[in-house]
Amino acid sequence: MQKVHPTSQDAGEALHLCLKVMQRMPRLQWSIEQYIQGIRAGDRVALGRAITLIESTRPDHQRLAQQLLQQLSAEKPNHQTLRIAVTGAPGVGKSSFIEALGLHLVAQNLRIAVLAIDPSSAVSGGSILGDKTRMERLSMSENVFIRPSPSGGSLGGVARSTRETIHLVEAAGYPIVLIETVGVGQSEIAVRHITDIFLLLLLPGAGDELQGIKRGIVEMADLLIVNKADGERLALAHQAQTYYRNAVRLLPPHPSGWAPRVLACSSAEGTGIPEVWTSIQECVQQFQATHYFAAQRQQQALYWLRETIEETLRRGFYHHPCVQKVLPSLEAEVAAGRISPFDAAEQVLTKYYAEAGLQRN
Amino acid sequence: MQKVHPTSQDAGEALHLCLKVMQRMPRLQWSIEQYIQGIRAGDRVALGRAITLIESTRPDHQRLAQQLLQQLSAEKPNHQTLRIAVTGAPGVGKSSFIEALGLHLVAQNLRIAVLAIDPSSAVSGGSILGDKTRMERLSMSENVFIRPSPSGGSLGGVARSTRETIHLVEAAGYPIVLIETVGVGQSEIAVRHITDIFLLLLLPGAGDELQGIKRGIVEMADLLIVNKADGERLALAHQAQTYYRNAVRLLPPHPSGWAPRVLACSSAEGTGIPEVWTSIQECVQQFQATHYFAAQRQQQALYWLRETIEETLRRGFYHHPCVQKVLPSLEAEVAAGRISPFDAAEQVLTKYYAEAGLQRN
Numbered sequence: 070m071q072k073v074h075p076t077s078q079d080a081g082e083a084l085h086l087c088l089k090v091m092q093r094m095p096r097l098q099w100s101i102e103q104y105i106q107g108i109r110a111g112d113r114v115a116l117g118r119a120i121t122l123i124e125s126t127r128p129d130h131q132r133l134a135q136q137l138l139q140q141l142s143a144e145k146p147n148h149q150t151l152r153i154a155v156t157g158a159p160g161v162g163k164s165s166f167i168e169a170l171g172l173h174l175v176a177q178n179l180r181i182a183v184l185a186i187d188p189s190s191a192v193s194g195g196s197i198l199g200d201k202t203r204m205e206r207l208s209m210s211e212n213v214f215i216r217p218s219p220s221g222g223s224l225g226g227v228a229r230s231t232r233e234t235i236h237l238v239e240a241a242g243y244p245i246v247l248i249e250t251v252g253v254g255q256s257e258i259a260v261r262h263i264t265d266i267f268l269l270l271l272l273p274g275a276g277d278e279l280q281g282i283k284r285g286i287v288e289m290a291d292l293l294i295v296n297k298a299d300g301e302r303l304a305l306a307h308q309a310q311t312y313y314r315n316a317v318r319l320l321p322p323h324p325s326g327w328a329p330r331v332l333a334c335s336s337a338e339g340t341g342i343p344e345v346w347t348s349i350q351e352c353v354q355q356f357q358a359t360h361y362f363a364a365q366r367q368q369q370a371l372y373w374l375r376e377t378i379e380e381t382l383r384r385g386f387y388h389h390p391c392v393q394k395v396l397p398s399l400e401a402e403v404a405a406g407r408i409s410p411f412d413a414a415e416q417v418l419t420k421y422y423a424e425a426g427l428q429r430n
Numbered sequence: 431m432q433k434v435h436p437t438s439q440d441a442g443e444a445l446h447l448c449l450k451v452m453q454r455m456p457r458l459q460w461s462i463e464q465y466i467q468g469i470r471a472g473d474r475v476a477l478g479r480a481i482t483l484i485e486s487t488r489p490d491h492q493r494l495a496q497q498l499l500q501q502l503s504a505e506k507p508n509h510q511t512l513r514i515a516v517t518g519a520p521g522v523g524k525s526s527f528i529e530a531l532g533l534h535l536v537a538q539n540l541r542i543a544v545l546a547i548d549p550s551s552a553v554s555g556g557s558i559l560g561d562k563t564r565m566e567r568l569s570m571s572e573n574v575f576i577r578p579s580p581s582g583g584s585l586g587g588v589a590r591s592t593r594e595t596i597h598l599v600e601a602a603g604y605p606i607v608l609i610e611t612v613g614v615g616q617s618e619i620a621v622r623h624i625t626d627i628f629l630l631l632l633l634p635g636a637g638d639e640l641q642g643i644k645r646g647i648v649e650m651a652d653l654l655i656v657n658k659a660d661g662e663r664l665a666l667a668h669q670a671q672t673y674y675r676n677a678v679r680l681l682p683p684h685p686s687g688w689a690p691r692v693l694a695c696s697s698a699e700g701t702g703i704p705e706v707w708t709s710i711q712e713c714v715q716q717f718q719a720t721h722y723f724a725a726q727r728q729q730q731a732l733y734w735l736r737e738t739i740e741e742t743l744r745r746g747f748y749h750h751p752c753v754q755k756v757l758p759s760l761e762a763e764v765a766a767g768r769i770s771p772f773d774a775a776e777q778v779l780t781k782y783y784a785e786a787g788l789q790r791n
Contacts, residue, residue: 135773229772285646316680370764372769377775382743385538403731412496414738
């Protein structure tokens with residue numbers, strides 16, 4: 070049989086065909102059933118596409134996403150899942166910690182998902198996965214699903230798509246979800262409301278680096294973990310541990326009776342990681358024994374109901390043309406002390422309710 | 431001249447006449463000018479009546495109160511005034527501390543007003559003044575005006591009437607206003623937003639009593655003051671000081687560069703009180719030198735503008751008949767995990783905007 074050598078023209082035609090197929094691909098809309106089948110079969114492409122659906126702002130995508138979430142959650146209760154927040158100031162080593170903890174879990178045949186809240190991913194399409202040095206070993210495991218989660222912009226925005234993504238990956242058979250925050254402020258508060266357990270990573274030492282932690286974050290932590298406790302930094306790590314043990318002792322007691330622990334570990338050397346996992350499990354046991362675990366999840370759901378309602382009310386008000394017209398000058402008057410804030414509020418609200426045709430009660 | 435002995439019938443008639451006069455008194459409505467004249471002349475009755483006007487929920491009283499506040503604030507800027515929050519768990523000795531600090535200020539010819547946020551005063555008409563053992567010596571001074579401030583019920587409610595009362599007493603010539611909270615939670619947060627300086631009183635020792643302090647309160651304090659540092663408790667007081675000095679060192683730096691101080695005093699013996707006043711003055715100097723003082727007041731005014739707007743929007747929504755009809759069952763569905771909080775929010779918001787005739791944007 071004679072061998073046929075493809076010409077450059079053949080290659081050109083093949084490429085053209087390929088491009089035509091690819092151009093048509095986005096138009097192929099999957100049905101709910103296709104998504105559900107794929108997700109249940111552990112198909113990462115289906116899971117990825119479903120998450121993209123959740124993150125989309127297109128109304129038809131949103132409707133499909135809601136139907137998908139409802140069918141999945143109706144079929145599979147998620148009481149056996151665990152959602153862990155991993156927070157800490159930039160540079161504390163959150164990704165390397167997640168890699169170390171993740172490998173420890175994978176070695177025990179546990180399947181985990183990692184959602185990294187990434188403020189840049191909305192623009193760049195996911196800088197975290199782009200950075201190949203991050204979680205390199207972990208991302209090669211078959212039992213691990215890693216995905217950046219766009220921060221959207223508003224507080225509720227972050228949490229909404231991330232919260233719904235958690236439900237998806239749980240339904241796809243990842244019972245442990247680690248949520249990594251960017252560590253620059255408000256995202257921690259949103260993440261506290263979508264997770265069961267809150268880890269705060271710290272650097273060795275007890276000086277300047279503490280200033281990277283925003284107010285109120287230490288109080289939210291169930292476990293405080295001094296990372297990079299290795300080599301020359303071992304003494305400084307113990308110093309930080311003592312420091313934070315004193316600090317958390319000052320906090321009011323947790324409703325579950327759990328006393329926050331201060332641990333040390335080295336993500337680079339893997340030391341202290343098994344102890345972190347043991348403490349996480351003991352914390353969960355305490356939460357479950359006191360029924361705090363289920364109560365917290367219920368409170369979180371009701372919190373998001375209220376938050377979504379109130380964010381919509383605020384948006385409806387602040388984006389209304391009549392409000393945008395009068396509010397800036399009223400704010401200037403209030404800032405200058407010329408009128409009282411209550412009087413200014415009354416003025417703009419009267420206008421809003423009148424122009425929007427809303428009955429005030 | 432013959433002496434006339436009044437009979438019991440005379441007394442009865444006098445009493446009757448007296449009651450008739452008193453019954454008519456509430457109908458006498460003062461004009462704005464009468465209020466302003468009285469307040470400027472330092473008439474406590476006029477000041478008291480004006481505060482009652484502010485606290486009233488009657489629309490005509492509210493209108494009059496707003497006019498009064500506007501005229502007063504237009505005439506007299508309040509840059510030279512100082513608003514101090516005095517907080518701490520129940521039993522820490524807030525009233526006796528205010529008495530001791532107040533007497534120290536009065537001795538320096540300073541005029542002070544004390545507003546005590548009192549959750550019971552709406553019901554009892556002011557339990558704090560009823561309790562004669564509280565601030566007994568201070569209340570006898572001519573340079574002191576003491577008044578309970580009803581807590582109203584809602585967070586915004588407390589702060590609104592108290593904030594407006596601050597403006598009134600400042601206009602009436604009390605440049606220093608001490609605001610005492612009840613120390614049971616949310617009132618501290620509201621009070622933080624109406625004061626320049628935040629004092630947190632603590633008990634000696636470093637054990638159980640710490641648990642009376644709600645989360646986030648220590649972080650708001652500019653000065654932490656261990657009260658009751660006398661007699662046998664002196665050693666315990668120093669222990670508490672050391673403890674809290676470590677704790678506040680962990681806090682992120684204050685925008686003004688002010689580092690919170692931990693002092694000790696005895697309100698009973700008067701020791702440490704002059705040092706508290708010196709620290710308050712140094713804190714104010716630091717706030718003013720960095721322009722934080724004025725910036726904070728401006729931020730507070732804008733905060734109350736937003737808070738008032740958003741509270742009104744929330745009230746309008748949650749009190750709407752159609753919302754009250756459908757929300758409880760949706761909440762139950764969300765709590766049971768049968769529908770997502772976002773889906774429930776969408777359902778109730780769609781109903782609300784449709785029935786209220788409001789355009790959604």
